[in-house]
Amino acid sequence: MNDVWERVEPLLRQVERPARYVDREWGVVRRPDAGYHVALMYPDTYEVGMANQALQVLAARLSTLDDVACERVFIPWVDMSAAMRAHEVPLFTLESCTPVAEMDILGITLPNELTYTNVLEALDLAGIPLRAHDRGETHPLVVGGGPCSHNPEPMAAFFDAILVGDGEEALLEIVASHRASMAAGLSREESVRALAGIDGVYVPSLYLVGDDGVVRPVDDAPARVTRRVLADLDTYVSPTCPVVPYADVVHDRATVEVLRGCSRGCRFCQAGMVYRPVRERPADSIVRDAIASLRCTGYEELSLTSLSTADHSQLEEVLRRLANRLEGTGTAISVPSLRLDSFTVPLARLLGDGRKAGLTFAPEAGSQRLRDAINKNITEEEILTAVDQAFTAGWRRVKLYFMIGLPTETDEDVTAIAALVERVFAAARAATPPGERGGLRVAVSVSTFVPKAHTPFQWDGQLPIEEVRRRQVMLRQAMPRKGVELSFHDAGSSLLEAVLAKGGREAAAGVEAAWHAGAVFDAWSEHFSLARWTEALASAGIDAAAYAAEARDRHGALPWDHIDSGLSPAFLRAERERADRAETTADCTFGDCTGCGVCPGLGVDVVVAGGERRG
């Protein structure tokens, strides 16, 4: 292992925020003499990556292995990467400042499509060939995972293997398999092939795309790769001694995952589909891990995280117990996003004791018809009641998330967003004492619908960008101005997201061309260029606008058919049809099974902390 700190250090005098690159945070585990080295990379800056809970979970799992070192890697900001290239300093890990190319395995999470070029940037800075088939015996295995693994094709060529689903157990199996292969003196090709024997691991080189667009194994690899799912979240503790950054990271706080999965069934939401079923952690474990984590990290804020924390069956009990334990310590408790219909007065009070960070709610659509079509099971009355309760309890800021371009959306649905915001503002105002109304703010954030794999809307096209822009203008004109801060996600980035979310293997050439043309940090608006991407995709034979807008045959082949998320295609099709009829489907966590196929298909059950299980 070569420590390159001596070469990194002189660069730190010329770059922004050098704390990103120096390591030495509290909680860092360093095992320089380990026999096997894992690098875990988040393909964005240190500040964004350090907020990622999945990496903390995986690092904590790896730390239970003897003789294994786990080191962090993030993407250097553009000033640093330029300095590194100018001085021929390779991408390095934080803990030991070792070139990433010297690691045994490089694990990369794929959080969203806009990080794809960052992956290539990292491989290039590391001196690792971009395409898996160009790598040699000494290069680390490059293994992907995370949300985008559910349609891995656009990135498949760059990975030796991709894990689909929960990593707690699978990552350890991958490490064990690779170590065994190394010990047996197997070649790179044989080591990679061995990984295909692990449930949930997709080895792209063992599959070919047919003329019909279907991805098929070349020999004895499984025809479909089935998502890994951890049956019981309580098998492992939530990481209680994660690394505590010095730099101001995105979510700079202690976190405890309280549940995984969400079966509310919003039809646009990939996470809600592919992380089923709901598995709650019991209140005792949550409180235990929260207190241990605050003690070990010294954080002043605790966040109870999940896709839908307010849905936890024991949340009030958890909050009450934590409030008792933390009294007088100046520790705030936060819940990332709240469902409007699970927002209650006691909940408002329990959270109101801490720092009054703004509330965020996601009605997603303005009209009841469209909310029914996307299965956002919430009424306007519930929204207004929740707002009334929050503002009565002392909140003064609320952020509302909406989407434009959802399937079946009409102009009336768009203007209905403005009308709803107006009523929300009125309800907030009425619940606020006259003297405090000056500080009242309703922030409205509007994104563009992106069709995602393994959702009922996976066959839908995205609204053409000109039409998205027309609806944005219409919404801006209809939106009340006073007290409302309206912001739109860039429609161009959403267009790219759609192309990559729907894309097949052919998109890889486009991603590579875009990176060659200078695309990096696409999620950062100052670095994103739609024109550059359109050109790069065109060079790979993809007409970005047409590709994003194209609707697919609901019985035809999809680029991700070989990835088995557990959802039955019949369920997804039926859900798509119900959307057209604006018919809703109930949440299965507390009601009856609605037949999505995940529980019987993957051999798991819904886990409710009260002990009751439904499957």
Add this chain to the structure above:
Amino acid sequence: MAEGFRLRVCFRKAGRLRYLSHLETGRAWERAARRAGLPYAVTQGYNPRMKVAFGPALPVGTAGMREYLDITLTRFVPVAQVQEGLGASIAEELAPVECGYVSPAEPSLASRLTIAEYEVELERGVPPQELERSLDALMRTGGFETEHKGKQKFFDLAVALPKEPEVMSDAGRAAVRMWVRMGPHGSLRPETFMSAAIGPGRPVAVTRTELFIEDEQGWIRPL
């Protein structure tokens, strides 16, 4: 709890962690105090925060050997116990050097600490004699102008430097020890002074070695 107990911590900011900003260093210390389980006081109101105050900011990249912070405790904890607890709760590069209690009535560190002592290390290749000559020449001018954020700023050396800088040499490596007066209008950065003396672009390592309170009896240490 009328005023609480005002604990003063003298700490380092060294090694790789000299690349932390003032804000980052502050946050690191607040978290260390929590990890150490100190009975810190919190502010009243809407957004309760730990009662902690820091000495003058140390720029990113500048190391410090004796930096200071004050933290208000609700209970008295023996000094040795505090120091041990904090030492075990923070990175070695930020380790506490010394702790002690001061009067709760004491004015803030930021307003009291007005003299900083620096050691500026130069790259090899500047002979000590030449360095000595350059510094003398600059000191004799009485002051110099420099551009700061697009504006011309004049430093009167008699005001900015309360004492003549000294040249030190150690195994062929030249270093300068200098003392800078800090005030509400900012202070002369050692890098600025050195580039006025020997020209810009010479890489230097800067360490703030001491901070002093200036009063009638002279310069005194805050602990």
